[in-house]
Amino acid sequence: MTDQIDTLQQLEEIQRAGLQGVGNRPGMKLRCRSGGRRNLGRSSPVMQVFSAMGKLPKEQRQQVGQAANQVKVALESAQADRAESLRADALRKSLEGGPPRHHSARA
Numbered sequence: 001m002t003d004q005i006d007t008l009q010q011l012e013e014i015q016r017a018g019l020q021g022v023g024n025r026p027g028m029k030l031r032c033r034s035g036g037r038r039n040l041g042r043s044s045p046v047m048q049v050f051s052a053m054g055k056l057p058k059e060q061r062q063q064v065g066q067a068a069n070q071v072k073v074a075l076e077s078a079q080a081d082r083a084e085s086l087r088a089d090a091l092r093k094s095l096e097g098g099p100p101r102h103h104s105a106r107a
Contacts, residue, residue, distance in 0.1 A: 004060040007049060008067055014045045015071040022078040039075045046071050 018039040038044060049068045053061050 003056055004064060007052070007056070007064050011046070011049060011064075011067050011071050014049070015074055018046075018071075018075045019078050022075070022082045039079065040072065046075065 021039065040046065046068060049064070053064055053068070056064055
């Protein structure tokens with residue numbers, strides 16, 4: 001039972017840290033791209049929970065699996081929302097007549 005409680009607490013922390021990492025802060029464009037691997041990649045903390053589920057007793061796997069899936073969906077959704085926000089900001093800036101992002105200073 002303590003393994004399940006520890007794992008559920010770990011999942012809460014993974015979700016909190018992952019959602020905080022996807023937050024709207026300066027320099028987030030680069031972090032949003034790499035955040036997918038960090039939050040959801042094969043070696044990410046949430047995927048490590050999935051890998052370790054086999055060590056849990058059978059009666060605990062369902063609840064831990066559901067919690068892990070909820071964390072994964074929340075992180076995927078937050079990353080998708082952040083990526084869409086970045087695309088919308090880039091489009092808005094380009095429509096406002098700002099300089100192109102890859103503008104060369106050659107004369």
